[in-house]
Amino acid sequence: MxxxxxxxxxxxxxxxxxxxxxxxxxxxxxxxxxxxxxxEWDRAVGAEELPAPEPEAPLLPIREQVHQALALLGVPAAPKLIVAVNDAFFSRALRGSQFTSLRRDEERSFRSDPYARPYYLCSALTDRLSPARGLLAVSTWAPELRVLGPLSPRVDFLTSAVRVAEHLARLPEPPPGAVRLLTRMAQNIPGAAEGFAPADPVTAIRAARAELEVHRAADAAQRAEVAARAGRLLPDVERLFGAAALGALRGAAC
Amino acid sequence: MSTLTALARLKAVRDGTAQRITTVRHCHLAPRPMVFVPLQLAGEALAPLGAMVGADPDHPRLLVVPQPRNRDLRFAFAAELAEVLLPYVEGFAKTTETVERRGGDPYERCLDAPQILVPNRSAAAFAGLLGRSTRFRRADGPYPVHPSVPLLGRWLTYFADRSRRPGSCLMMSMTEALSAHWATGQSALEDANLAALVGWIDPPAGMDGRRAAEEAEDPLLWPPAGPATDPGFDNEVLGPAVRAYEEAPTARAVERVAQALRTQLEPTWRLMWRAVELLRALPEGSRVAGRWETDRGSFTRFLELVAEGGPPQARRDGAVGAAARLAALERARASYDVQRAYDDPLVMAEYRLTGEAFTGTVVSADPENTEGEGRSRKLRPLVTVRTADPARLTPGAVLGSPDRRGHAAEVVEVDGDEITLKVTKGMGRGKVAAPGAVPEPGERVTYTTLTDDFQSSAALPEPERTPWTHGGPPEEYVPDDDDAREEWS
Amino acid sequence: MRGRLDELRGPVPPRAHDARAIAALAANPGCARRAVLDAAGVDKDLTARHVGFPAPFGQSQFAITRGNVFEALVKENGCAELLRLLRELLGLPIAQVGYQDVESVGSHLRHSHTRALIDRAAREGDDAAVFYDHPLLSLRIAGQTSYLEPDVVAFQVGGRFHIVEIKSFAVIDGQAEPEKVAAAARQAAVYVLALRALLADLGHDPERVSHDVVLVCPENFANRPVATLVDVRRQLAVLRRQLDRMTRVDHLVEELPPGITFDLAPDSEGTPTRPAREVAGALRQVPARYAPDCLSTCDMCMFCRDEARCGGSTDQLGRQVRDQLGGVLGVDEALALAEGAAEPAEGQEEIAQLLRLAHRLREECLG
CATH class of the missing domain: 1.20.5 (Single alpha-helices involved in coiled-coils or other helix-helix interfaces)
Known part of the structure; x- marks a missing residue:
């Protein structure tokens, strides 16, 4: 030893x-x-100790957990936010690393057997029709929701804050994790939170909607344009998972 | 840096060993100091990783944070540190002495005070940050912590504050203490490495200081003294150990992290005690005890403040507080410099070099010389000193001398290498000077323009009368839950 | 000139500088060795290791992770945190929230896409986006192009561009470590310079890039970001001057003996095959100006320190000591003057007298 x-x-x-x-x-x-x-050392000292228990297999497959979180948010979201929502409202532990192959698997599944599943976890598309880095969306959403203009990241952030607050307001006993999540989001929306105090859902919704009003029309117009372009130029699979970088140049505006 | 120290560094290069730049020790060294060697996680503002702490060289206490990013574990670390530190600190409250004051009520002062030794300036800064992050915590309300945690925070803040004050020895950085007594053959920047510094001062047998210092720069042979760890250690040893703990937080995983930290802390721990011995071997300067008395007084006052339930130290000083603090630091610096010169001919030599002091032999003396007539007639003995020093003095300059306490003289005339002085103070109350009060021919004497009686600081308003131009009176501290809620991730 | 520099480097592509390296160029402007090696694009790190003096630098995985996590936090949700900070700090209007991820085009097109987006922003003004994430700028230095990646370029505040620099060192009670802020400012100045060069190239007014950079750091012990404006005009001036010098390394190179090269003669796997002694010999032909500060900024530091030590130069003790020695450069020389073993040369009388007195006083006190 x-x-x-x-x-x-x-x-x-x-x-x-x-x-x-x-x-x-x-x-x-x-x-x-x-x-x-x-x-060897571990074995030598720990001969008597039990091996660490295998992590419990999740009751719900990962893609369904992600889908549930995205459905709650209603807009394209990054893994970090999806994990946070899943953790806050469903008390389940997802890890960022579990996302790495998710999108690729979905795309493979779609390519081999299109539309066989009721929904696919897909990409959000940039205004160049390429997949936006790190954002996931749901295939059943309207095309305008699955593409992004320059204002969309802000609009989607405000929308998801509203959705989190609405969901929270419906719960009789709001889980502390969810309150913390909303508070963190609200701190970045003018008038939605005060200092470090836990955010109030009603105030947060009002504040987020007020800012949304400022951006909504311009964002909708930009998104409609990108979505129309995607519908015109891309085959089905690329409409969901994005065009390869070179392909996107064909239809890019600039 | 003085020319004298520069020369000592040159000699150190040539001789391959550190050179003394003092003849005595200018810092207090407690019979039982507490050594504190903290480590922190790279990249974080304040994530304690572990520490070795204790007053017994043979039995250090090892504190370990197996996952330094975990907030609860950090506070557990603070609570554990409090378990070691607070009893040590509070132990000095038990025995006090009564101090009489002229024109004031007598007060109590602790007979002795704690002394905390840390490896370097960064470790003292770490203590300050740990203090800052814990002193506002509360034992109730949201995110409660153990009651000892905020108390520890206040003490660490106090010690870190004192460590910035020249001459104070309540919390002392070892590299600074050693560098104040020895000059090495490397740069001041490299002296910040404790192992290298000790290598120059006390190289192992068969090795010169340069070689020992070079060896000390290899993090595999001599782990850095912290609080920053060696990146190679982080990547190869600590990283995997912390990940293993994350995957399965078992006692074994904790032990693995502890084992890893022990390899990084133990060499520094031993080095700290070796450094203590090196310093202890120097004879203590005569004004060290007086400064320690000031430290004891300050310690006693803070002890009382804590006992009375005063609020924790503010996050930032108000305008008046900041000005007062700066003025106090400046006074402490000036007074410390003068006291060291009076205590130590080698320090005084720096002032002889610049002409602010001289040493020479008395060639003639007129101990009965007087000035004035009748009732205003005063005894003003004359002394002429011959010196080879390049003194830069003009008639009328007021001088003190390390040879005689309370002695003062004034320059009457400078004539080539002969300086004539008249003694103005320290002769006793008689018609003739007290025996020994006036230097006699043949005696070697030192005089300097440095004096330790400083003008009291500019009058500052009370904090509550801070003018609005300076931000107005500081807000009184009221503890609230926001302090506890302040995220600590 | 270019050909001479290529010769010095040998048959490998020139080493590109990142912003940190460019900022460090200004750290020791008087060092000819460094100026020549950098101008020729020599891989200093590899060279130092090959001659047996690797620099004592390393980065902890914990620090790297922490930096990445914090940057991601500032940028997540369409730079929501950064938006809050800019609204507070610069009064950015609520309507201005546009976000463009330059990297969405794929890495090979990033530079041209950055150009196109910045050009459009400079023309369109109000309708342009605020955030340009993952931009790729370039800067020509001594004939080579270095590509630079600022964290974010922000536009729209008063029609000006701001460089946003995200750093993970903490600001505690309104104060951060001054050296770290200074380093961040130097690095950000490089980006300001590069973005100004781009605007000028596109025919816009380069002054539309603000000399105030937005420094974003975590506040206190939490992850919550806080932003501060840092004026980098001084750093810009230093940087410009140094880059100017670098383009004028001609005279340094001309003074080098003919045939000298720092070529490491790498084999197919990049392992140097040229004898280390030869490389070290070549390096020694270019004078260095070593100072202990080099230990934290230059890959060659251990080599130059060893040289200073072996040569008995007082450089090894730092500027504070040198300042006391009034131009006496050698340890032995200074000691000889102090101990009276050597007569002062012309102009050394004063320092010699001081050193002799210092020596006498030490002897007297320790004797």
Whole structure:
């Protein structure tokens, strides 16, 4: 056991020396060796300990959890917000890393068997018709909702704040996590929250709608234009998942 | 930096070992100091990672935060630190002395005070930040913490504040304390590395200071003294350990992080105690005890303030408070400089070099010389000193001397290398000067224009009368829940 | 000239500078070694490692993660946090919220897309977007193009462009570490310069780029961002001057012995094959001006420090010590003067006298 610990300490030092010298392959092999030793050490000390329990399989598939959160928000959203909504209202633990393959899987499924599923988690499209980085949408939404103009990020943020507040107001016992989420959002909307105090849903809704009024018409016009262009230029699959960058140039306005 | 210290650095380069720049120790060293070596997570404003703390070199307490981004674990760290620090600090409240004051009521002062030693300036700043982040917390209301946490915060704030005050030794940075006594053969910037600094002062057998310092720069041999950790350690050792804890927060995972931190803290811990011994080996300067008395007085007052339930220190000073603090720091700096010179011929030599002091031999003396007639007739003994120092003095300049307390003289004439002075103070009340009060021919004497009696600071208004041009009176601190709610992520 | 610089570097593409590296160019303007290596685009990091003096730099994964997380937080939901800050700080009108992610075109088109968007913004004024996320600017330095990625370019406040710099160091009770703010300001100045160059190139008034940059940092111990305007006019002036010098490295290069090169002769995998001694020899032919500050800014620092130490230069002790030695450059020389073992050269009389007195006083007190 002592020898094992000494070996681990030595290996750590060697790894760091290798990293410092930028000998990446050496560092990698040393790291591998280090992990093996650490596992051996873990086994040696923890022979009597039970292995960590497997994380419980979620009752609902991930795509359905994401769909539920998106349905609540009603606008394209980034994984971080989806995770926050899922956590705040449904007390489920999603992780950002679970999103990486989600969109690709959906696209693959759509390509192999179009419209076989009732909905697909798809991309929001930029005004160049390319997929917007990191934003998810639902295929059943109106095309105008699935595309973005320059004002849309703000409009969608305000809309999602309204939706979160409305949902919160309906709950007899608002979960503290959801109140915190709304408070954080409201702090970035003029007149929606006061200092660090928990946000009041009614105030937040009123404030968010007031700002929405300022942007709504211009945003709707821009979105309608982009959506029309997407409908005209893109095949079905790209209308959902976005055009590849070069393809988008064909129809780009600028 | 003086030419004298620059020269000492040059000698250190040549000799391969640090050179003394004082003849005595100018800081107080407690019989039982508490050493505090904190580490913090890179990239965060204040995420304690762990610490080694204690007053017994052989039994440090290791504090560990297995996931430094977790707010609750941070407060648990603070509570644990309080468990070590507060009993140590409060232990000094028990024994006090009564101090008589001229023209005032006598008051109580603790016989001794705590001394906290940290590796460097950044560690003291870390203590200040930890104090700032904990002193407003509350044991009730939202996000309650252990009652010891806000108390710890107030004490850490106090200590970190004092550590910025020249001459105060309640919280001391070790690299600063060592650098004040030794000159190394490297730059001041490199002296901030405790291991390198100790390497220059006390290299291991068979190695010179330069070599020892170079070795000390290898983070694998000598982990940095914190609070910042070595990036290589973060990436290769700490990162995986913290991730393992995140995946399964078992006792074993905590132990793995603890083990990792121990490797980074232990060398510094030993170094701190070695540094204590190095400093202890120097004889103490005669004015150190007086400054420590000031520290004890300050400590006692803060102790009383806490006991009376005063509010925690404000986030920022008001205009008057800030001005008063600056003035106090300036006075402390000037007084500390003068006291060191009076205590230490090697420090005084810096002023001899610049002409603000001289040392020489008395060539003649007229101890019975007087000035004036009748009732205003005063004893003004004359002394002529020959010196090889390049003194820059003009007639009328007032001088003090480290040789005689309370002694003062005035320059009468400068003639080549001979300076004639008349003694104006420190001769006793008699018609003739008290024995020994006037230097005699053949005696070696030192005189300087430096004096320790400073004019009291410019009058500042009371804080509640701060003019509106300076922001008006500061708001009185009222604890509220927002302090506790202030996110700490 | 370009050909001579290519020769110095050897047959590898010139090392591009990022904003931090460009900002660091201004750190030690008097150093010829650094000026030549940078102008030639030499990989200083690789060179220093090859000659056995790797720089003691490294970045903790925790710091990197923290930086990324904070930047994402400031930018999420269409820069909602940043919008709040700009409304508070600059009085941005409520209607101005447009957001453009330049990166949506794919990385190879980012630079031209940035140009097009900035051009359109400068023409259209009010109707243009406020935020340009992931822009890619460029700057020509000594004949090579460096590509630069400011965090965000903000437009629309009074028709002016502002560089937004997002940093994860904290502002606590209204105060941040001055060195970190200074470093951020130097870096932001590089972006201001690049954006001004772009506007000028497009035929717009370069002064439409504000010299006030928006510095966004977390406040106190939380993640909540707070913004401050930082005036970078001074940093811009220093930077311009230094870039100017770099384009005038000609005379430095002309003074170099013919045939000198810093070529590492890398093999197919990029591993240097040229003997380290040869490379070190070439480096020593270009004079450096080492100062301990280099230890935090320059990849060559350990090599130059070693050189200063071996050569017995007083540079190794820092400027504070040098200032006390009145132009005496060598450790041995200064000691010889102090100990009376050498007679002062012309002009050294005064410092020699001071050093001798200092020596006498030390002897007297410690003796």
């Amino acid at each position: 002592d020898a094992l610990e000494r070996r681990i300490a030595d290996l750590r030092a060697e790894v760091r020396r290798a990293v410092k010298a930028r000998e990446h392959s050496l560092a990698r092999s040393l790291r591998g060796e280090l992990r093996r030793m650490e596992h």
